[in-house]
Amino acid sequence: MTQDTMKKTMSQDVKALFIPTLAMIVIVVAANILVQHPIHFFGLADHLTWGGLTYPISFLITDLTNRHFGPDRARKVVVAGFFIGVILSFALATPRIALASGLAFLFGQLLDIGVFNRLRRLSWWRAPLIGSVVGSAVDTALFFSIAFYGIEAMSVPVQFFGAITMPLWVSLGTTDFLVKVAIALVALLPYGALLKVVTPVEDTRTQPSA
DSSP states (O other): OOHHHHHHHHHHHHHHHHHHHHHHHHHHHHHHHHTTSBOOSTTOTTTOBTHHHHTTHHHHHHHHHHHHHOHHHHHHHHHHHHHHHHHHHHHHSOHHHHHHHHHHHHHHHHHHHHHHHHHTTSOTTHHHHHHHHHHHHHHHHHHHHHHHTTOGGGOSEEEETTTEEEEHHHHHHHHHHHHHHHHHHHTHHHHHHTTTTSOOHHHHHHSOOO
16 A cells, blocks of 8 residues: 555545544543532432443444444544543543543443444344443443442442442442443434434445545
8 A cells, every 4th residue: 555545545534534533532521521420310329420321322423433434444433532532531530530431431342343343234233232232331340440449439338229238339330331221222213213324334335436
Protein backbone atom coordinates (compact mmCIF):
# COMPACT_ATOMS: atom_id res chain seq x y z
CA MET A 1 0.00 0.00 0.00
CA THR A 2 1.46 3.36 -1.05
CA GLN A 3 1.67 6.38 1.21
CA ASP A 4 -0.98 8.19 -0.82
CA THR A 5 -3.32 5.20 -0.54
CA MET A 6 -2.76 5.05 3.22
CA LYS A 7 -3.55 8.75 3.57
CA LYS A 8 -6.70 8.33 1.48
CA THR A 9 -7.82 5.37 3.57
CA MET A 10 -7.22 7.26 6.82
CA SER A 11 -9.12 10.27 5.49
CA GLN A 12 -12.06 8.06 4.53
CA ASP A 13 -12.05 6.44 7.98
CA VAL A 14 -12.04 9.81 9.74
CA LYS A 15 -15.01 11.04 7.71
CA ALA A 16 -16.99 7.81 7.97
CA LEU A 17 -16.38 7.21 11.66
CA PHE A 18 -16.65 10.77 12.95
CA ILE A 19 -20.28 10.54 14.09
CA PRO A 20 -20.07 7.12 15.83
CA THR A 21 -16.77 8.13 17.47
CA LEU A 22 -18.21 11.41 18.72
CA ALA A 23 -21.32 9.64 20.02
CA MET A 24 -19.15 7.08 21.79
CA ILE A 25 -17.02 9.75 23.48
CA VAL A 26 -20.09 11.66 24.69
CA ILE A 27 -21.63 8.49 26.14
CA VAL A 28 -18.42 7.39 27.91
CA VAL A 29 -17.72 10.78 29.48
CA ALA A 30 -21.35 11.28 30.53
CA ALA A 31 -21.51 7.79 32.07
CA ASN A 32 -18.28 8.37 34.03
CA ILE A 33 -19.77 11.50 35.56
CA LEU A 34 -23.24 10.06 36.17
CA VAL A 35 -21.96 6.80 37.74
CA GLN A 36 -21.01 8.89 40.77
CA HIS A 37 -24.67 9.86 41.32
CA PRO A 38 -27.13 7.24 42.63
CA ILE A 39 -30.76 7.36 41.55
CA HIS A 40 -32.69 8.60 44.57
CA PHE A 41 -36.09 7.44 43.39
CA PHE A 42 -38.11 4.30 44.10
CA GLY A 43 -35.55 3.11 46.67
CA LEU A 44 -32.83 2.65 44.02
CA ALA A 45 -30.05 4.64 45.75
CA ASP A 46 -28.28 1.45 46.90
CA HIS A 47 -28.81 -0.32 43.60
CA LEU A 48 -28.41 1.93 40.57
CA THR A 49 -26.63 5.07 39.36
CA TRP A 50 -27.56 7.38 36.50
CA GLY A 51 -24.52 6.07 34.66
CA GLY A 52 -26.18 2.67 34.53
CA LEU A 53 -28.91 4.13 32.33
CA THR A 54 -26.48 6.01 30.09
CA TYR A 55 -23.56 3.72 29.36
CA PRO A 56 -25.44 0.77 27.74
CA ILE A 57 -26.18 3.00 24.74
CA SER A 58 -22.50 2.58 23.82
CA PHE A 59 -23.18 -1.05 22.85
CA LEU A 60 -25.89 0.07 20.42
CA ILE A 61 -23.42 2.49 18.82
CA THR A 62 -20.78 -0.25 18.56
CA ASP A 63 -23.19 -2.77 17.07
CA LEU A 64 -24.52 -0.36 14.42
CA THR A 65 -20.96 0.61 13.51
CA ASN A 66 -19.95 -3.05 13.33
CA ARG A 67 -22.93 -3.89 11.15
CA HIS A 68 -22.33 -1.09 8.65
CA PHE A 69 -18.53 -0.77 8.59
CA GLY A 70 -17.30 -4.14 9.83
CA PRO A 71 -15.27 -5.18 12.89
CA ASP A 72 -12.02 -3.43 11.92
CA ARG A 73 -13.60 0.01 11.75
CA ALA A 74 -15.73 -0.70 14.81
CA ARG A 75 -12.52 -1.40 16.73
CA LYS A 76 -11.15 1.95 15.58
CA VAL A 77 -14.21 3.68 17.06
CA VAL A 78 -13.73 1.81 20.34
CA VAL A 79 -10.01 2.64 20.53
CA ALA A 80 -10.67 6.31 19.75
CA GLY A 81 -13.46 6.38 22.33
CA PHE A 82 -11.15 4.72 24.84
CA PHE A 83 -8.28 7.20 24.53
CA ILE A 84 -10.28 10.41 24.20
CA GLY A 85 -12.96 9.33 26.67
CA VAL A 86 -10.41 8.36 29.33
CA ILE A 87 -8.47 11.60 28.93
CA LEU A 88 -11.63 13.68 29.33
CA SER A 89 -12.82 11.47 32.18
CA PHE A 90 -9.63 12.13 34.17
CA ALA A 91 -10.62 15.79 34.13
CA LEU A 92 -14.30 15.21 34.94
CA ALA A 93 -14.25 12.15 37.23
CA THR A 94 -11.87 10.62 39.78
CA PRO A 95 -8.71 8.99 38.36
CA ARG A 96 -9.75 5.57 39.67
CA ILE A 97 -13.15 5.78 37.98
CA ALA A 98 -11.57 7.04 34.77
CA LEU A 99 -9.09 4.15 34.72
CA ALA A 100 -11.72 1.55 35.62
CA SER A 101 -14.08 2.90 32.99
CA GLY A 102 -11.39 2.90 30.32
CA LEU A 103 -10.30 -0.70 30.90
CA ALA A 104 -13.86 -1.99 31.28
CA PHE A 105 -14.96 -0.11 28.17
CA LEU A 106 -12.05 -1.39 26.07
CA PHE A 107 -12.41 -5.07 27.00
CA GLY A 108 -16.22 -5.06 27.03
CA GLN A 109 -16.60 -3.33 23.68
CA LEU A 110 -13.93 -5.39 21.93
CA LEU A 111 -15.60 -8.55 23.19
CA ASP A 112 -18.95 -7.28 21.92
CA ILE A 113 -17.41 -6.68 18.49
CA GLY A 114 -15.95 -10.19 18.38
CA VAL A 115 -19.18 -11.90 19.43
CA PHE A 116 -21.27 -9.75 17.06
CA ASN A 117 -18.99 -10.56 14.14
CA ARG A 118 -19.25 -14.31 14.77
CA LEU A 119 -23.06 -14.13 14.89
CA ARG A 120 -23.72 -11.45 12.27
CA ARG A 121 -25.11 -13.90 9.68
CA LEU A 122 -27.70 -15.38 12.07
CA SER A 123 -31.12 -13.89 12.88
CA TRP A 124 -30.85 -10.08 12.94
CA TRP A 125 -31.37 -9.79 16.72
CA ARG A 126 -28.92 -12.45 17.89
CA ALA A 127 -25.64 -10.64 17.21
CA PRO A 128 -26.52 -7.32 18.90
CA LEU A 129 -28.29 -8.93 21.87
CA ILE A 130 -25.77 -11.67 22.67
CA GLY A 131 -22.79 -9.41 21.94
CA SER A 132 -24.15 -6.67 24.21
CA VAL A 133 -24.97 -9.06 27.06
CA VAL A 134 -21.56 -10.79 26.97
CA GLY A 135 -19.73 -7.47 26.65
CA SER A 136 -21.82 -5.96 29.45
CA ALA A 137 -20.99 -8.82 31.83
CA VAL A 138 -17.25 -8.27 31.38
CA ASP A 139 -17.59 -4.50 31.42
CA THR A 140 -19.61 -4.48 34.65
CA ALA A 141 -17.33 -6.92 36.48
CA LEU A 142 -14.18 -4.98 35.54
CA PHE A 143 -15.56 -1.52 36.19
CA PHE A 144 -17.12 -2.03 39.60
CA SER A 145 -14.29 -4.17 40.97
CA ILE A 146 -11.56 -1.77 39.80
CA ALA A 147 -13.44 1.43 40.65
CA PHE A 148 -14.89 0.57 44.05
CA TYR A 149 -13.35 -2.56 45.58
CA GLY A 150 -11.73 -1.80 48.93
CA ILE A 151 -13.30 1.64 49.29
CA GLU A 152 -14.91 1.73 52.73
CA ALA A 153 -17.87 3.89 51.75
CA MET A 154 -18.65 1.54 48.83
CA SER A 155 -18.20 -1.64 50.86
CA VAL A 156 -20.91 -1.08 53.48
CA PRO A 157 -23.38 -3.99 53.57
CA VAL A 158 -26.77 -3.35 51.99
CA GLN A 159 -29.85 -5.43 51.36
CA PHE A 160 -30.21 -6.39 47.71
CA PHE A 161 -33.93 -5.70 47.29
CA GLY A 162 -34.53 -7.33 50.67
CA ALA A 163 -33.17 -10.69 49.53
CA ILE A 164 -29.51 -11.00 50.49
CA THR A 165 -26.83 -8.79 52.03
CA MET A 166 -23.88 -7.71 49.91
CA PRO A 167 -21.37 -4.83 49.70
CA LEU A 168 -22.78 -1.65 48.18
CA TRP A 169 -20.51 -1.83 45.12
CA VAL A 170 -21.62 -5.41 44.43
CA SER A 171 -25.26 -4.38 44.71
CA LEU A 172 -24.68 -1.48 42.32
CA GLY A 173 -22.81 -3.74 39.90
CA THR A 174 -25.46 -6.47 39.96
CA THR A 175 -28.29 -4.03 39.29
CA ASP A 176 -26.17 -2.26 36.69
CA PHE A 177 -25.74 -5.50 34.75
CA LEU A 178 -29.44 -6.34 34.95
CA VAL A 179 -30.27 -2.86 33.64
CA LYS A 180 -27.76 -3.31 30.81
CA VAL A 181 -29.47 -6.55 29.82
CA ALA A 182 -32.87 -4.81 29.89
CA ILE A 183 -31.57 -1.91 27.80
CA ALA A 184 -29.95 -4.38 25.36
CA LEU A 185 -33.42 -5.84 24.84
CA VAL A 186 -35.00 -2.40 24.40
CA ALA A 187 -32.17 -1.35 22.07
CA LEU A 188 -33.30 -4.03 19.63
CA LEU A 189 -36.17 -1.67 18.75
CA PRO A 190 -34.01 1.16 17.31
CA TYR A 191 -31.51 -1.39 15.96
CA GLY A 192 -34.27 -3.22 14.11
CA ALA A 193 -35.79 0.04 12.88
CA LEU A 194 -32.44 1.06 11.38
CA LEU A 195 -31.71 -2.21 9.57
CA LYS A 196 -32.68 -0.80 6.17
CA VAL A 197 -30.77 2.42 6.75
CA VAL A 198 -27.63 0.97 8.32
CA THR A 199 -26.89 -1.64 5.67
CA PRO A 200 -24.56 -4.53 6.49
CA VAL A 201 -20.92 -4.23 5.52
CA GLU A 202 -21.32 -7.04 2.97
CA ASP A 203 -23.84 -4.92 1.05
CA THR A 204 -21.80 -1.70 1.19
CA ARG A 205 -18.78 -3.51 -0.25
CA THR A 206 -20.78 -4.72 -3.27
CA GLN A 207 -22.41 -1.39 -4.10
CA PRO A 208 -21.00 0.13 -7.31
CA SER A 209 -18.94 3.26 -6.81
CA ALA A 210 -20.20 6.53 -8.23
